[in-house]
Amino acid sequence: MNKFIAIFLLLLIAGFNTSIFASSNLEAGTVHQTDIKNTHLPYDFTDTKMIPIKLAVVHEVNSEKGLIEGHKIDFKVIRDVYCDEKLILKRGDIVKGRVDTIVTSGMNGFPAEVMFDDFEIPGISQSQLISGYVKKGQNRCFWVYPLKWALTIIPLVGSLTNFIKGGHVKLRTSDVITVYYYPNWP
Amino acid sequence: MQKRKLIYILICLLFLIQPSIAEDNLDEFIAAENSIQTRIDMVGTNLLNFNKIPKRVVFVYNKKDKKNLISIDKNLTSRQVVIYDGLYKSVQTDDELAAMLAREIAVVIKSYSGIWGGTIDSIQVALGSKKFEIVADKRAVDYMVNAGYNPLALIVFINKTCPQKRFDKFSRHNLTSKRLARIYEYITYKYPKYLENNEYVDNQYYQNFLLNSISNRRKLEEKIKSGSTEEIDYE
Numbered sequence: 001m002n003k004f005i006a007i008f009l010l011l012l013i014a015g016f017n018t019s020i021f022a023s024s025n026l027e028a029g030t031v032h033q034t035d036i037k038n039t040h041l042p043y044d045f046t047d048t049k050m051i052p053i054k055l056a057v058v059h060e061v062n063s064e065k066g067l068i069e070g071h072k073i074d075f076k077v078i079r080d081v082y083c084d085e086k087l088i089l090k091r092g093d094i095v096k097g098r099v100d101t102i103v104t105s106g107m108n109g110f111p112a113e114v115m116f117d118d119f120e121i122p123g124i125s126q127s128q129l130i131s132g133y134v135k136k137g138q139n140r141c142f143w144v145y146p147l148k149w150a151l152t153i154i155p156l157v158g159s160l161t162n163f164i165k166g167g168h169v170k171l172r173t174s175d176v177i178t179v180y181y182y183p184n185w186p
Numbered sequence: 187m188q189k190r191k192l193i194y195i196l197i198c199l200l201f202l203i204q205p206s207i208a209e210d211n212l213d214e215f216i217a218a219e220n221s222i223q224t225r226i227d228m229v230g231t232n233l234l235n236f237n238k239i240p241k242r243v244v245f246v247y248n249k250k251d252k253k254n255l256i257s258i259d260k261n262l263t264s265r266q267v268v269i270y271d272g273l274y275k276s277v278q279t280d281d282e283l284a285a286m287l288a289r290e291i292a293v294v295i296k297s298y299s300g301i302w303g304g305t306i307d308s309i310q311v312a313l314g315s316k317k318f319e320i321v322a323d324k325r326a327v328d329y330m331v332n333a334g335y336n337p338l339a340l341i342v343f344i345n346k347t348c349p350q351k352r353f354d355k356f357s358r359h360n361l362t363s364k365r366l367a368r369i370y371e372y373i374t375y376k377y378p379k380y381l382e383n384n385e386y387v388d389n390q391y392y393q394n395f396l397l398n399s400i401s402n403r404r405k406l407e408e409k410i411k412s413g414s415t416e417e418i419d420y421e
Contacts, residue, residue, distance in 0.1 A: 040334055041332075043238070045235075070376060101324055103318070108313070130238050141306070141309075
């Protein structure tokens with residue numbers, strides 16, 4: 001019996017130690033050297049000087065028809081833009097912007113969503129702009145979900161709200177898009 | 187009598203050795219975890235800075251293998267990107283780590299937009315996850331490119347880690363093959379230089395993706411040839 005206990009204890013000590021070493025090896029195996037790669041655009045966000053650039057679409061944009069991801073559309077500058085009292089963009093100047101992402105409208109009142117980015121402003125680097133602009137369609141979830149839950153007392157009727165779709169994105173020529181230019185960023 | 191002594195000695199050894207070894211191993215364990223956390227923080231912060239994301243996002247390494255089946259999505263509630271060990275084990279390069287983080291950052295950023303501090307948008311992302319899954323994949327590609335990582339790593343990472351379900355009609359998630367095809371299409375159109383000078387062409391995982399996506403890639407080739415703008419119905 002004592003022999004059995006002795007062997008058991010020996011195995012326990014040996015097993016305990018090896019299991020710890022094994023797990024520490026496993027941990028070491030998952031640790032990789034960090035290799036920070038060289039990247040495209042430099043950044044230094046120290047400076048806070050910011051110039052807003054107000055834009056509007058030249059023609060009305062609708063997510064329901066004719067809007068394709070990746071396409072460039074025309075925006076016009078709606079107010080003169082000055083930097084250090086020097087005119088950098090004149091009212092009426094045309095600026096190209098890209099349709100970055102389109103989220104189509106969905107069931108239960110989910111609205112469509114379009115993101116515009118990569119505005120090409122002459123003389124201004126992309127690294128000096130914070131420019132992503134998102135426009136959403138009408139969000140019908142606010143009343144569709146309460147309606148759905150109210151109707152669940154009648155079997156299967158609540159599911160009918162699935163067929164109510166959210167609104168499409170309409171970007172009118174009167175909608176103002178603000179892009180921020182940081183002149184002292186690299 | 188001698189056997190009894192031996193047992194006492196062994197018991198003493200067990201109690202003496204155990205704490206010292208445990209202490210050494212605890213240090214090693216903490217150092218290893220710290221190293222992982224540092225790596226995640228560096229790649230994650232790179233993605234935030236190079237994409238000029240002016241929102242706070244925190245990266246947390248979690249020793250748990252995977253997220254609980256029923257749990258609150260911390261991406262949307264606490265703006266925390268939680269990296270579970272089970273997934274981290276599949277990360278081999280910084281590009282792949284960036285792929286994993288960029289995907290999650292895209293979800294976190296969505297939680298910042300909209301009314302009530304982004305509450306409504308967060309609920310919509312959680313409920314309409316199928317639609318936003320594709321959007322987050324595309325945003326992840328953009329984030330990676332802007333930060334200087336190769337977006338093909340996203341394909342490699344998803345191909346390695348996301349299982350393929352049978353159907354997606356009634357699921358909250360897309361079939362992985364569809365996601366991969368959409369990412370491939372996005373890169374083809376928006377960042378073709380990564381396919382022209384393909385650094386991943388000798389990567390076995392990328393080759394595996396090419397093998398299992400032949401029919402989907404043929405559909406894309408036909409779309410490019412015809413100049414169509416219709417959305418492809420991928421398998």
